[in-house]
Amino acid sequence: MTTSLLLAVVGLVLLAWLASCAEAGLARITAYRAEEAVLNGRRGAALLTTVAADPVRYLNLALLLRVAAESAAAVLVAYTCLAYFDSTWQALAVAFAVMLLVSFVAVGVSPRTIGRQHPVNTTTAAAYVLVPLARVLGPLTQLLILLGNALTPGKGFRKGPFASEAELRAMVDLAERHQLIEDDERRMVHSVFELGDTMVREVMVPRTDLVSISREKTIRQSLTLALRSGFSRIPVTGESDDDIVGIVYLKDLAGRVHTSRTAESELVEAAMRPATFVPDTKNAGDLLREMQRDHSHVAVVIDEYGGTAGLITIEDILEEIVGEITDEYDRELPPVEELGEGRYRVTARLDLGDLGELFDITLHDEDVETVGGLLAKELGRVPIPGATVEAPLAEGPADQGLRALRLTAESQAGRRNKIITILVEPLLRPPADTGDPASEHGQDRPREHTPRAADHSATD
Template identity: 75%
Template sequence: MDATLWTFLLTLLVIAWLASCAEAGLTRITAFRAEQAAREGRRGASRLVTVAADPTRYLNLALLLRVAGEMGVAVLVTYACLKSFDEVWQALLVAVPVTVVLSFVVIGVSPRTIGRQHPVAVSGAAALILIPLSRVLGPLAQLLIIVGNALTPGEGFRKGPFASEAELRAMVDLAERESLIEDEERRMVHSVFELGDTLVREVMVPRTDLISIDRGKTLRQGLSLALRSGFSRIPVTGESDDDIVGIVYLKDLARAVHISREAEADPVESLMRPATFVPDTKNAGDLLREMQRDHIHVAVAIDEYGGTAGVVTIEDILEEIVGEIADEYDQELPPVAELADGAYRVTSRLDLGDLGELFGVDLEDEDVETVGGLLAKSLGRVPIAGATTLVDLTGERAHPELAGLRLTAEPPTGRRNRIDRVVVEPIRHEADAPTEDAA
């Protein structure tokens, strides 16, 4: 192999090595790290900020250079072997393993290790070459991506598939395995990615679980409802429960009543604030950004028919990222706790079949599946603390000893202000059963 061939081979090997090193470094550079390097006054930080502003463009260029250099090395090694051996099979038998070693070790492992260990320094140095080179070869890389997308079934990636979410997720998992981040941090990062695929309808409180107040009710009634339910923001309804016309805030009610006791008789609609309406198919991540921008904490979700689907708050969306937000008042409740006189305290999410087994009756219902749902259906409204109703055990539900079951909603615990415990008392035939519901 003459000197010219050696020179070309080493030149292509160096190009491929540098491109692979730059590629690995660029995958670890974010706008935050680039800005931090600029604040620290590191050399080449300004170029790093430029690269971080459009990382895909420069990553595609680095990939193009690496592939070109790697293929050139493979061609030259094969050519050199063909000139050195008389038989073609002998030349290929040597060329293939030599190319694999050069590609895997020299172009693969070594530069990628350096690029990941020193991403800021490597990316800053690479930017010195990639930025001016992108003006010449950038359109070529983009043209090749367009050709690749045209040959690929389905919709392709406009900027190329090389900087993918899957790679970022893999990097997060690797960081957790190497103890660079905690498992909870890894879960949180994955939740951020998943939030981009989450719809409002998946995180909202459905309309059937909403506590609302009619626009004609007085401020005193609104304040009483807010204090009894524990909610600081209550939807105001118009002609029906499906017609939400605004939101009334507890602080507005308290302020008005505190300033003038005569204001207690004013209608709730005089203090309600405009409601923000969003489609229930809206992306939850986009809604979170809009709520931050517009300084709103609650929005009304509308279904495809224009009806109210539910209400979503900032907290509902944040819990998709950080998990359930609890405080010192939240307790892990046992699903069933036995009380005196054959009564039970159960969670509102207990299945009706499980509740029926406690009393030896069939409580299956075609409309609801849980104790909380049965309580709401029997009341005809969303239950609040102290709401009581009687479930008759007649007809198919008949029981030889029991006339019915009395369900009582207990005060909510924690910051969620949702009824999570219900006391179920057996009403025997000889006992006086209430004739109407009370709240």
């Protein structure tokens, strides 16, 4: 009888060993590895693909088998020790020590090491048992998970907590601390996880920053706008800026003009392509896969009311993973460059307060905080190189005070071709308008000026 019990214990420990090995392999298997096994004609690749498609289901089953085998082995060892030793406490102590050693070494360390070193082999072997067994014991694991969630305070995990995203994130951080991966790689992996929780509206280019063209414009005008703005894909609008009817590509415009010079006078709608529309609540990761599948690089984002919320491209989504994408023309610029005669070249990000200090005034606006924002606000549209606007200033007590600041958009850079430098020139009031007796009492104090609404002319 004792021999039979020992053989049963060995069999249960072996089952627990295999289940633990399968757990470790399942945690490292991916759909890519499964597809690679299919392409290589590996035996059992079809079952491996089935497991990789729903790894959590089979991971829960492997966990159930391991726990059941360990528990049964512990009961049999305890029963054997009770029959062998006269003292109950002595028998339980020996049983505890034996199972502790077996669980840690034979079920914990050894199989997990093998599973991590050879995930494809172990998972393929386990698939022959787990796939048919899941049809029988699958409902049981789900029932046990529901029972565990019912006993857990708060909201539980529908598929169980055994393969959570938090554990994978912790593994990535641990790998970086042990110098197995670089810090940039760790951050990229975390970005991939975060992409699954990112909505399209969080990464899109908002409608206020879009450079668009009316469908009534000609191909020549569209080509000019594309070359001046630096964008290769431009939305085409219908009745209003909120009505996007298509997307025009620079290569399509150039192709038409190259084929026939008379095509320059055709309307841009003749060269535009249909636009793809997506809701602003769509998952960014799902959209990336759809754009890859449909060979689409740009999509129009609509809000809950059906209006245009913005535009999103594949590059916008990829930037959420790899960071800002720049080109060889990007360079670090000083925030302020003095050009003489009271003129300055400043970056678009320069704060309005810092700009005011250059001209000894207090510059403030309730709607914007940067020079680039002020330029766009006064212009009334997205600025492109050459766009000029006069930002009027409130009158102040000075003999020759400032009437306005002339802002001229200069260079652009980055994948989105944003304006990065702006030329700022002071415009003085005529001498007849600056005579103010009160100015004699405040020559040395900074004059407070605020931009005020006024008609202005702007050129693109």
